Amino acid sequence: MDKVKYFFQQSWLLIVASFCFGLLIAVANAGWQGRILQNEEDKFNNLVVEMIPDANTSEVALENVEVESGKGKTRATSIRKALSADGQCVGWAFTCEGSGFADKIKLVLTVDAGFEKLKGYGVLSSNETPGFGDKIKDQFYRNQFVDAPTTELVLMKLGAPDVKDAEIVAISGATVSSEAVVTIVNTFLGQIKSHMQEKGQIGDGN
Amino acid sequence: MLKNITVSSAPHVSKPLSTRGVMLDVIIGLAPAMLAASYYFRIHAIVLIATCVVSCAGTEWLCNLIRKKSNSLDDLSAVVTGIILAFSLPPALPVWAAIIGSVFCIAIGKMVFGGLGANIFNPAMVGRTFLTASFGMLMTTWMVPATIDAEVRTIAADNTVDARTQATPLAYSKQALKARTGAEAVNEQLGAAFTGEIGGCLGETSALALIAGVVYLLIRRTINFHIPLAVLLSAFAFGSVTYLIDSESSISPLTHLCSGGLLMCAFFIATDPVTAPLTRRGMWVFGIGVGAITMLIRIVGEYPEGVMYSVLLMNAVTPLIDRFYKRIPAGGKASG
Amino acid sequence: MATDGEGTAGLYKDTLLAGLWRENPVFRLLLGMCPTLAVTAAVKPALTMGCCVIFVLVCSNIVVSLMRNLLRPHLRILMFTLTIATFVTIADLFLKAFQPEMSAALGPYVPLIIVNCIIICRAEACASKNALAISIIDAVGMGAGFTLTLCALAGVRELLATGKLFGASVMPDWFVPWAAMGMPVGAFVTLGLMLGLVNTITGKKD
Numbered sequence: 132m133d134k135v136k137y138f139f140q141q142s143w144l145l146i147v148a149s150f151c152f153g154l155l156i157a158v159a160n161a162g163w164q165g166r167i168l169q170n171e172e173d174k175f176n177n178l179v180v181e182m183i184p185d186a187n188t189s190e191v192a193l194e195n196v197e198v199e200s201g202k203g204k205t206r207a208t209s210i211r212k213a214l215s216a217d218g219q220c221v222g223w224a225f226t227c228e229g230s231g232f233a234d235k236i237k238l239v240l241t242v243d244a245g246f247e248k249l250k251g252y253g254v255l256s257s258n259e260t261p262g263f264g265d266k267i268k269d270q271f272y273r274n275q276f277v278d279a280p281t282t283e284l285v286l287m288k289l290g291a292p293d294v295k296d297a298e299i300v301a302i303s304g305a306t307v308s309s310e311a312v313v314t315i316v317n318t319f320l321g322q323i324k325s326h327m328q329e330k331g332q333i334g335d336g337n
Numbered sequence: 338m339l340k341n342i343t344v345s346s347a348p349h350v351s352k353p354l355s356t357r358g359v360m361l362d363v364i365i366g367l368a369p370a371m372l373a374a375s376y377y378f379r380i381h382a383i384v385l386i387a388t389c390v391v392s393c394a395g396t397e398w399l400c401n402l403i404r405k406k407s408n409s410l411d412d413l414s415a416v417v418t419g420i421i422l423a424f425s426l427p428p429a430l431p432v433w434a435a436i437i438g439s440v441f442c443i444a445i446g447k448m449v450f451g452g453l454g455a456n457i458f459n460p461a462m463v464g465r466t467f468l469t470a471s472f473g474m475l476m477t478t479w480m481v482p483a484t485i486d487a488e489v490r491t492i493a494a495d496n497t498v499d500a501r502t503q504a505t506p507l508a509y510s511k512q513a514l515k516a517r518t519g520a521e522a523v524n525e526q527l528g529a530a531f532t533g534e535i536g537g538c539l540g541e542t543s544a545l546a547l548i549a550g551v552v553y554l555l556i557r558r559t560i561n562f563h564i565p566l567a568v569l570l571s572a573f574a575f576g577s578v579t580y581l582i583d584s585e586s587s588i589s590p591l592t593h594l595c596s597g598g599l600l601m602c603a604f605f606i607a608t609d610p611v612t613a614p615l616t617r618r619g620m621w622v623f624g625i626g627v628g629a630i631t632m633l634i635r636i637v638g639e640y641p642e643g644v645m646y647s648v649l650l651m652n653a654v655t656p657l658i659d660r661f662y663k664r665i666p667a668g669g670k671a672s673g
Numbered sequence: 674m675a676t677d678g679e680g681t682a683g684l685y686k687d688t689l690l691a692g693l694w695r696e697n698p699v700f701r702l703l704l705g706m707c708p709t710l711a712v713t714a715a716v717k718p719a720l721t722m723g724c725c726v727i728f729v730l731v732c733s734n735i736v737v738s739l740m741r742n743l744l745r746p747h748l749r750i751l752m753f754t755l756t757i758a759t760f761v762t763i764a765d766l767f768l769k770a771f772q773p774e775m776s777a778a779l780g781p782y783v784p785l786i787i788v789n790c791i792i793i794c795r796a797e798a799c800a801s802k803n804a805l806a807i808s809i810i811d812a813v814g815m816g817a818g819f820t821l822t823l824c825a826l827a828g829v830r831e832l833l834a835t836g837k838l839f840g841a842s843v844m845p846d847w848f849v850p851w852a853a854m855g856m857p858v859g860a861f862v863t864l865g866l867m868l869g870l871v872n873t874i875t876g877k878k879d
Contacts, residue, residue, distance in 0.1 A: 141745055141748065142745075142748065144740065144743050144744070144745070144748075144752065145748060145751060145752060145755070148740075148752065148755060148756070149755065152755060152756070152758075152759035155759060155763065156759060156762050156763060156766075159762075159763045159766050159767070160766060163766050163767065163769070163770035163771075166770040166771070167766070167769045167770050167773075170769070170770065170773040171773075173773075174773065256777065258780055258781070434849075437851070445862060449865070449869070467853050467858070470852060470853035470856060470858060471850075471851040471852045471853040471854070472849060472851070472852070473852065475849075
């Protein structure tokens, strides 16, 4: 009994403070959580608009598409259909993720309406090395994905970055990050493409 | 400063060995390569060397002025640093970039440590690293020597002729390594790499001129043969192993030795008395390390050339090497 | 604490100035080196980081100063860390909600303020021994000193590494950016030279 008393004598301030601080964080979190989520949504939409300039609104086309991301894990993503002002489908967008050099890389991938060519990718969140790996956010690397075919992409160490083909030239000094982006794109693109064809969202084409 | 410290216990060296004398020898040793560079790259070479020497000397003078130290220009070490820096720059580099590099190598590479003798890293390599990190494009644009008609010869695999620039043999070896073929074309360039009629940094292209210079230094005993030999042997051994394993995609060890900055490094950069170990065994460890890391970067790494990084890395462990191989005082080991 | 000012007002002024120059956390105390080196590639993130530190520092100094008489000596570090962690979490949430761009740019360095030595140093050295008013002034002075130093460092680095200030081009067209200044090497070199400069100004011998 004395021990319990001693314990509280010593640590009552700690306990009280913990509760108060916990409450403080909870209040802050409750107050701002909506905005934080909204920010993430905005970022996604901005990236989509940047890649598909015609896009005006977007609607969820397929929810909770399971994608196998290797090692038996699956990740769910929802595919959004980008619509132009007059209601035409101008492309598809979905988030995808995979491990990068330092941390998880989260990307937005956009594809044209026929699911034949990539419109590009945008980085939602990443934690790559500044000056090297974070060049995956640079136009130099991102532009290589614009108009690339929706087939398997190959990472090259040397080559012509201006040519729009399935060959992506790696960022020098950041092979791992470059590879991560290509792997994420390959993993999600193929599976989502076949998924879309199954659901009849796009023609099974050629 | 250093030339004042010549008081030592017996046996006294009969030759008056001063920093100035040593540096003068090194400048003479570098002269053939300077001539070769001026021949192959014409005005570019002369302008670059002059710029680097003048701005290195100027920076040293200014640093001494700021730190209220006596002027150390007359030991000529700034001139040598300037020449070596210029030698390790691509000929087409703009003058302002050379000035930035020179200021950085003297101010950050040498003077902040306390001047000559106190610097940990080879100043010229510090300057070059900064330039490479800052101006990557400028530092990897190579000029075709003025003696070559650019229309006629090119070793590009896809036969594209660029009138002004040309990749170095090492850049092509990198390509060959990735494409797993085409090392032959690079090996055929061995002759050109030996005379220097090839794209590359100013002073490193002509193996012949560098060897002529180092022979003079060895005869004058300004440098001893341990470090150069260790660097070249370890690089040769490393190159031979990869060549024997896969001769299709790796270039021959001889081509490795003659191209890029390896000779220049072995003779003039790694032998820098300030940043190299003091004892014979230490020198061998140092040299082997420089050669092996260079080849490791060339063959396995991302960059086509690794001399600069290998020298800096080994500079960093020089104090450790010196600790490990202590100099034995004259008269044998001190007893308990 | 230096007490060579006259009366209370003098003491306050002295405390404020101590943080700005005489006991500048970065230049004189060499504290908080991690953010100093990591977030000073551009002025905007540096300023944001500085503001976060000021906020956390002021809040934690207030709380610590208020409960300084209740602290158990062997539990005090625990209390400091708890307090600091709370306010850092709130600052992090705030940034995520209202400055999502800066939050992404600063990445892990905002949560890492928790282990920033300046804050725990001020809690231990000043707030746990002094009254509320002086603790607040000390926090403002120290925080402002830290922020100004960070901005000075970031200004030099951003200018040389990108030719911009606050993201706006200020250098003439012929200027070629020194990419290395944006890398860690730029941080170390600039900090070293600035420390040298400060030591020269204050007449401290090497």
